[in-house]
Amino acid sequence: MPNPVEVHSLLSEFDVNLFKAGRHYKLYEKFGSRELMVNGVKGVYFAVWAPNAQTVSVIGNFNGWNPHSHLLNGRWDSSGIWEGFIPGLANGEVYKYHIHANTGERLEKADPFALHAEIPPRSASIVATTYYDWIDSEWMFNRREHNALDRPMSVYEMHLGSWMRDPKEPERFLSYREIADRLVPYMQEMGYTHVEFMPVMEHPYYPSWGYQITGYFAASSRYGGPQDLMYLIESLHQSNIGVILDWVPSHFPGDAQGLYNFDGTHLYEHADPRKGFHPDWQSYIFNYGRSEVKSFLISNAFFWLDRYHVDGLRVDAVASMLYLDYSRKMGEWEPNELGGNENLEAVAFLKEFNEAISKYFPQVQTIAEESTSWTGVSRATFHGGLGFGMKWMMGWMHDTLSYFKEDPINRSYHQDKLTFATVYGFTENFMLPLSHDEVVYGKQSLVYKMPGDEWQKFANLRALYLFMYTFLGTKLLFMGGEFGQTSEWNVNQSLDWHLLQFKPHAGMKKFVAKLNAVYCSHPALYEKAFSPEGFFWIEHEDRANSVFVYCRRGHDLENDIVVILNLTPVVRKGFRVGVPHLGKWKMVLNSDDMIYNGSGVGVKKEITAEKIFWMNQEQSISLDLPPLSGIILKRG
Structure with missing residues (x-):
């Protein structure tokens, strides 16, 4: 017999309607897993979107990974949300969702909203919290000035795993806290105003440099937990150094535990492979026309700006989002309703993303990696632009x-x-980049x-x-x-500090x-x-x-x-x-x-x-x- 999963919800009818309309920008407060006390009993609440599932259960060490043990409750409102409260669980619990799809498939998926994950190659989610007692209030109060377009911005782009390692343990990654102890004085010595981290979100394949993400809300566990990354960001802020994160809303990998085929259907990705599969990166493209996917992505951007106090997002591969024929031959793409090659759904998404951030986080910057002559990338949406603050030149x-x-x-x-x-x-408002892409794959180092x-x-x-x-x-x-x-950048070793x-x-x-x-x-x-x-x-x-x-x-x-x-x-x-x-x-x-x-x-x-x-x-x-x-x- 299934164990009791109590009916409990953090999602109001208003939340659900916003989610379905593509206008809920703080889903991280409602979805995923979180430790709660319900009726005097401690436990963990779970909520996941899987509209094409027959059943969804939570599996983990606590129930021997038994898919029949703890079945979540499907909401009555046809939203496709499954939720429930499991008594006795706490932060640190390892889990996945077992999804019995309408197609008959049985899938084991990591939580799309998980705040922490196992160290790859393990792939389960971990119940965690992003609570942190921040002490960077002075920076946060003044960061509008630090990030203003008429202020200096000199950015140090870096990859956490290969910036520096302990010479005595060259195979070991430094932790977020160890990086903080070394990076902050180095940034002060060098005089940079901002640091840009290549993606810190959880990714199964380390040599992807973080650009093939499976855990959009989870800081990579290779370097520590959520609070450890917060300590790194806080330490930089205390030294008046801003933090920019690479953000990847353009594509995601097809790993079994990830977003692909999440409930047995093309839930997050576009079903049409001409729109939903990326030939360059052998990965899958978000369905920007689906309201719930827009809520997911914009909530993810808000999450890093809100919970992690990040000062800017550099949006990866914007050109691949804007054009239906990007890296495609004739016959491999279909024109839009106006007969053009623009991805109108992606254009609308990017505008909404920038408008939302401009409204709720006006003191931060969004920066587009966009390599074409698209007009108005860094111009306001009310002037016909995409709304970014800057664009890579x-x-x-x-x-x-x-x-x-x-x-x-x-x-x-x-x-x-x-x-x-x-x-x-x-x-445009241009940023001049001499980035990681220029020192790999046989291109030689800059010198x-x-x-x-x-x-x-x-x-x-x-x-x-x-x-x-x-x-x-x-x-x-x-x-x-x-x-x-x-030497060229090698993701598997430290820079040549010697x-x-x-x-x-x-x-x-x-x-x-x-x-x-x-x-x-x-x-x-x-x-x-x-x-x-x-x-x-x-x-x-x-x-x-x-x-x-x-x-x-x-x-x-x-x-x-x-x-x-x-x-x-x-x-x-x-x-x-x-x-x-x-x-x-x-x-x-x-x-x-x-x-x-x-x-x-x-x-x-x-x-x-x-x-x-x-x-x-x-x-x-x-x-x-x-x-x-x-x-x-x-x-x-």
Whole structure:
């Protein structure tokens, strides 16, 4: 005989109607498992959506994984929700749902709303709580300012499992708390404003980097429990460092315990494989037209912003969501009702997602990884946009890396690769990414993309970084790039921290730390990062010398910054450069300085502008340009 599962519900009729309408954004307060006391008895309440099930039961160690022991109660309202209270259970209990589908299949599924899970390859859910006594109130009160579009944002992208490991135990992952103890002082030393974690949600296959998620509400147990991740985030906040999470609403894997075929039907994924299967990643695409799925996804976004105090979501693979023909050949996709290739359901979902976050979490940012020319990704929905705060500038990344890969003798023929970005650079709020995708699968590390001998490679990379930090938009650099990691990123091992004993790498690390300090302390570099008023070329057609000169401008013209790039290994003595103001100009940063392992070509620390018309400016300065370098000047 089945054991008693008491009829108990946390879901009101209003909750259910919101869920069915796609407008319930806090399902994590209602679904899943949670420890409760009912009528003076401690136990655990369960709720799961499985509308095409004959029966749903909870199985676990507590009942010997017997699918006939603890049957949940199907709601009377045809919502497809099964729920109930099992006395005697508590946090820490391991469980799954046994689903007897209308098709006759018998499925064992992890809880889609589980807050914790077993360490893979085990795949059961664990009853847990996200209660935490937060002490980051000062950050939370001020985070609107930290995340504002007119504030500096320098993001350190990292993967938790391969950032750093204990040299004595190289096979072991550091815990969230161990990472906190190492990461916080490192972020402070390096001067980053934000860290972006590649997906922390539970995923069965570690080499997927976290992008094949089975537990959307569960922080990966590889590194600890929910409160351990909260400690890491809190520690960063206490040091005035924001936290961005990669979020993956674009696809999910077909693992047996996951969302795929959840109740014997295509419940979360689109039934039509032309819309529901992703050929690139061999995974399944959410059905964005299904109201309950929209409630699930937006609730998941809210969950991380609410329960984990996350400051932003970088939304993965947005392009794959927007286009019905993404990575598909003719005949493998079907046009929308208007005859186009746009996925109208996904477009509507993304707009609703951004509108909801803008309303309930106006102090955070959403950032789109979107690689096409889709119009208005980072424009408000009431102006016809998708509503994101920022968009990755993939075109800038490809063009810039392509330029810097060229031998300097050929760069005069590729000048447009560095200048083209300003043609479209203010159509969106762009973030400049040098991300993990650029240092894997045979693409080489950033420093080994550079031409020349070792000294030239590092000089080129310093010049590239200076260009990125002084160009338009916000900034993102993947871990290892800050000290010139020489090997490609390997998810199965730590970064090569031992390289810091060598001068080129130690110099690169000092240089990136200085770049962050300069960027964050000079308003001209960030106040108008998304406006054409904040940038203008002084010289961008000097192909003979491969020299670029531009001005960055904030609200106060007195704070103007001038940047000079000499992207050849030739020292240019007495080179004249136009500047926007008379008076003294002071050296802020020279990438060729010897403390960064540069050549140390002498550049005056202070230069006085003369009334000599040059480069379309009424005044100019004369200085020596170091080889393969970037120079930042400010008004004295």
